[in-house]
Amino acid sequence: MQILIYILKRILQTIPLLVIVSLISFFIIRLSPVDPLAELRLNPSVSQETLQKETQRLGLDKPIIVQYGKWAKSFVKGDLGVTSNGEQVSSKLKERIPNTLLLTVIVIFLTWIVGIPLGIFAAINWKTPFDRILTVLTSVGMAIPSFFFAVLLLIFAVKTGWFPVGGLTSANFADMGIFSQIKDMAHHLVLPVTVLFTISLAGLQRQMRGNMLDVLDSEYVKFARAKGLSEFKVIFKHALRNAVNPLITLLGFEFAGLLSGAALTEYVFQYPGLGRLILEAVLKSDINLVMASLMMGAIMLVLGNLIADILLIITDPRIRT
């Protein structure tokens, strides 16, 4: 019951937050000197009438506050509006969201499956050569910029011909059987997943190692050891449960990054996800599309934090009271 009230309270708190986020984003986009019609203006065959009609169609002739009001009204009703090309924003997003989710979910799954055990392992074998090698590798992983790594891998793909150069499916994808289709997608996913995996693995492994070391150093672990508990029990029953708490908060952020975390890598690999769509929208000041993606990001972040907090309440009895 208490949890329910807590959740309700948190949800109510997000409403003013979202309003502020949307106001700031809307005004920043509209006040920036990007003119959505600049390309048209510089085209010798476009007439003044066409320009005027476009201005009216996009609502650029009205004051910003009126434009915002119009947008907010339809947003509340669940209508994301149309892009500057007259396509439904919601259907544009629907085309891309599954692709981005596919990529990020695989990456998050792999990182957690590999990162947590590696972190624990490194902490237990603190200052051994194994730990040192891992530290060097994760330093490299954290230091290498994702786009640079992505470009390197692309060149690798071109030179060896072992992997396709970007994209998600081959040109004859539609004619394949279901198994070849899965194989084809997996083949395309290897490189982008490698990039994202390397980079987020490094962070997670270090975080886990750090937490674990802190906990292993604490009094109650010493006490448990002194009590004569087996090392296995000490680590997995007492230490791990405490070390994992900060990671739950991290999981909330990972959730927020589900739709937006891979934008740069997506761009380099020409991956048909949200990243490319939104980048183009920002460059063209396609307001409805940009606002939809920004609001989506904000909501995902709020939601991610909420989920993390709830999970913390469940796992950590100290917070419950």
Place this chain on the structure above:
Amino acid sequence: MRRAVYVILVFVLILGLLKACINRDIPQSEVKNQNTASTFDITYPDNQKNVTVNGVDYLQSQAPIGKFKGTFTSSVIGEGPKTFNPFNSKDNISSILSEIMYDGLLTTHPVTGQPIPRLAKSFSISDDGREYTINLRRGIKWSDGKPITADDVVFTWRDIIFAGLGNTSTRDSIIIDGKLPTVEKIDDYTVKFVTPEPFAPFVRMLSTPIAPKHIFKPAADKGVEAFDMFLSTDVKPEKLVTSGAFKLKEYVPAQRVVYERNPNYYIINKNNQKLPYLDRLVYLIVGDLNNEVLKFEAKELDTISLQGSKVARYKAMEPHSDFTIHNLGPDTGTMYLAMNLNNRKNDKGEFYVKPSKQLWFNDVNFRKAVDFAIDRKNMVLNIANGIGAPLFTPESLNSIFLNKDLKPYDKDIEKSKELLKKSGFVWDKQGRLLDKYGNRVEFDLLTNAGNTEREAIGVMVKQDLEDLGMKVNFKPVEFNSLVNKLVNSLDWDMVIMGFTGSPLEPNGGKNVMMSDGTLHVYNMRLAKDKNSSRYDFEKRIDDLFIKGALATKFEERKKYYDEYQKIVYDEKPFIYIYSPTRIVAIRNKFKNVFPTSLGGVTYNIEEIYEE
């Protein structure tokens, strides 16, 4: 000690990695001798001709007979099409990808540039230049099997284009004195267009696609907003009924557009088999130029258009590779330097351009001095890697209206100085240029930031002009703010920009050249200034553009457009810089490739086959 060994090891590793990244550059001298396979040694097949088989008027390709198979993969840069409705497309990529599927009544001869029949069987223009009679092919069909008749043509022109649905630029460009042409059906296979005045550019408009009435009518009846959504990118491929060589098979957002053969196409080969040869045509949607290059090198693409700096590398690769590089001649775009000749005041009563600067820019000797000081050859060599040609006229070098009497010339700094002296400019002891009132000649040179080619030109122009003692503040600014300066606030001195042109129809440039045009950059008139005074040469150009559009014979029109080019050449409101050369690589396994300067590589996509 051990640590030192580790450090050294790591260094060696890094050095090795760096070395691996270094690409052997091709020496500059080799670049200059580039003689890319010119398109002019190709023997073109005879013109396609009309043949009637079993009562159906086909168009017969005269190219060698090929095999019916294969896939041709090309690419478009950006985020892909926004619509598959050719009447709605507002961007270049949507136009390309939708017009593949719809043929127009006429098309352009790829070599001579003259209008020739396509979907139409033949056409004739009356002597007064107002009536266009189009005879259609009998018995040809849409991809769904319905016949293509005069009703489709009349519907397309009257109910879509003249009615102002979708993109209205075709309609805007054929309004003459506020009046539209008329279109009427004579019989099922004959249509007549009548323009209110003789209007030569109209014949080019007849290459606009024709829509299937039975598909488009319901949407057109619902009005402008419904039509804007019609055939948008989420349409099911089978809903598209086409007349072109291909029809849509699949659109995968942000990845590719796949077309398949239209079984009812009306062009046949010499064995009377229906074309196209290719089973499939694929356009990959790539985000940027770099990715396009990678995809071509990974053999995912069959053709690629090459930019200056890449040509040398590809040329070196060509002998041991499976592609051929074709030189299509100069691009249709024109890059120019313009000065602000505006001598009016804004709303606040201030001059757009400072009066002291107006004195310089409005002085033709000053403009010519700038022109002679610019080293175009050097720019072609250094910026376009020698893959381009200096430009001196507003019409592009492959235009059929190009005035060939206007000779190119080299940089001549002495002549520049002479011209400046004639207008009373002097140099002080430090070699700085002063005008006759003693003002230092100093101005801003703008271009759009991010366009590396224009930025490089800006740097070279600045150096060239500083040789004359001028002080040039070169400022690349963000594209949108630059456009705003050029068309709204008008507070600029000198700019480097480019326009796309048409090699076939100078009238397309009227918005730039005519004094009340929406892009009359060098002397932009806002709505309130529409009636302000014109320079004499502006008046003459206005006059020539009006006459040129109304004249009907090519020779007569050429005379008018020659004169306008001469005026621009003499008065220098625009100082043209150079045209890059279009270079295209295509894989050798494709045959029947006959590239031309006007048509490009894939204009005859129905004839191209894979070996």
